[in-house]
Amino acid sequence: MTSLYAVVTGCAAVAGAFSGFAFLGLAMDRHWADVHGRGTEPSPAQRRRLRWFGCGQLLLSLLACLALRGSSQGWVLWLGALTAAGWMAVLMLTYAVRRVPRSGIAAGSLALLGAGVAVLVR
């Protein structure tokens, strides 16, 4: 396993977990309203899209963890990554909520990029 592979897969694992939580958070009324103003809520289509993106990113993170550490340690790593990413999401949704949509997209792109590079260099 080359170190480049390990680094990009690790990026995909952590960034994917964070962006997944960011999207899932934005799909909730409370956090959506924090970003877009009181009383607003996402349209059903928007909500569905956010949830799909969120779940997709969490899945990507899981796959990256399994690729990185195998099927036993991979699950442990994924749960750990979810915990750390969850804390990041809570802190951002509380103290920097307006930056959440962009950070989510940036982290999601990073995760996809990392996964792409990982597939190429493997």
Added chain:
Amino acid sequence: MKEGFRQSMAWLHTWSGLLVGWVLMLIFMAGTSSYYRDEITLWMKPELHQTAISPVTQAMAADQAARALQKRAPDSERWFVSLPSGREPALQTMWAPPAGEEKAKGKGRRRFEEALLDPASGAELADARSTRGGDFFYRLHFDLHYMPVPVARWIVGICAMSMLVAILSGIVTHKRIFKDFFTFRPRKGQRSWLDFHNVSAVLALPFHLMITYTGLVTLMFMYMPWGVKVAYNNNDKAFFAELFPGSPKGPKAAGVAAPLTPLGPVIAHASQAWGGAPAGRIVVDFPNDAAATIAVTRQEGHGVSSDLPTLIYDGVTGRPLPSPDAGRGAAVETRGVMYGLHIGRFADPLLRALFFISGLAGCAMVATGLLLWAVKEKPKHLKAGRIGFGLRLVEGLNIGAVAGLPVAMAAYFWANRLLPVGLAERPAAEAGWFFTAWAVAMVAGLAWPSRPMWRLQLLAGGMLFALLPVLNGATGGAHLLVSIPNGLWALAGFDGVTLLIGGLLLYASMRLGRAPVAKTRLAGNAA
């Protein structure tokens, strides 16, 4: 159950958490720091910091060990060698004194002689101060202190069982796990404490469940001995001998001298067999005899199970012999994995850090849970016009446990550096500082359970922790300006983390000094 299922679960959650909360605080703090037990031990032996700067290959270290042991104990029956690693830079050697000498010394348990060596030169590092280092916290988190081990383990087991009950009933009580998954509303009094309690519990829930359950599993033979007792006719020793086979029983020395094969190629072969994972421990039986064997055990940190694979080699030819690991049952493997998960021994730096963060979340969960009880109870007492004994007691214990324990832990580190190096019973004296500091914090908390007391103890803990990197440099350790350029991440990490913890404690102390927010319904722990 008149009040309904959820209410009774809330009641169960409150009391199963509160009654053992202060012991859990100790267990969680000491247990969390045990993830960095080797790093703590290294930090507490500043004499070894210089050795850590020039790492050598494992083969070279093994050959240095063999050379030193040939000089000191060529007639010994058994040598033990622990090879240096990133977390423990010294080369540890132990040997059993020759059988004749031992008998001459009289009865009693077999005593091993030991020596710490510099892996590069083979010179003895005898002057490292004696300390229990990180092992103190590791033992503390399930053996406690000042009491017989079985009693302590029963107490810890009851607390862990209570914790498991609290976690499960907490899940039932928490109606909005998913709705409030990311919700934290700061500066809203009781609401904020509850949010934080929920977030710290839910985000690391897999860890909390795992650590509590596997913690019970690690000591299961003690809590539930009946199965073993029935199946093995009350003979525990037979059970353990069958479960964890050591070296084959009863091999005898051939009595024919034969030179020992060099250790370097042997560990290289073992390492290759484990896909490149390095060797950790070497045991040589009957060195310099024709019947010599060499057992090589893998270094920790390269698989989930705590039972590490071992390979056996012929000590004269260096050829591999049949391995004792073959044919483990599924139940043994399962227990090995559970144990391994609990102690995180398999974990590389990334996973270890994630475990550590989850452990800190566990501390935060227990602490906020304890605080919540006091915060909820307070208005009733204020209405009645006087603070009752129960609330006063809980508030005092909360101060002593939540703010006092960091003071005690920091005092332990300060004692390590400030006590004279040659002091007799030094490890006990260091532990003494820990318990003295904690006792003072507890008594002070119980005597004056008030907001200024919270601030004072948080301030003391914060200062003591934040100044540890300075103390390290001032008393002969490798400080940050030395450790970072030389890549001594174990030491740099210790200093960095203590700095961070100190900063957080100081921030908490400062925040408590601000006037309570006007909108706050309940003024937290105001006096």
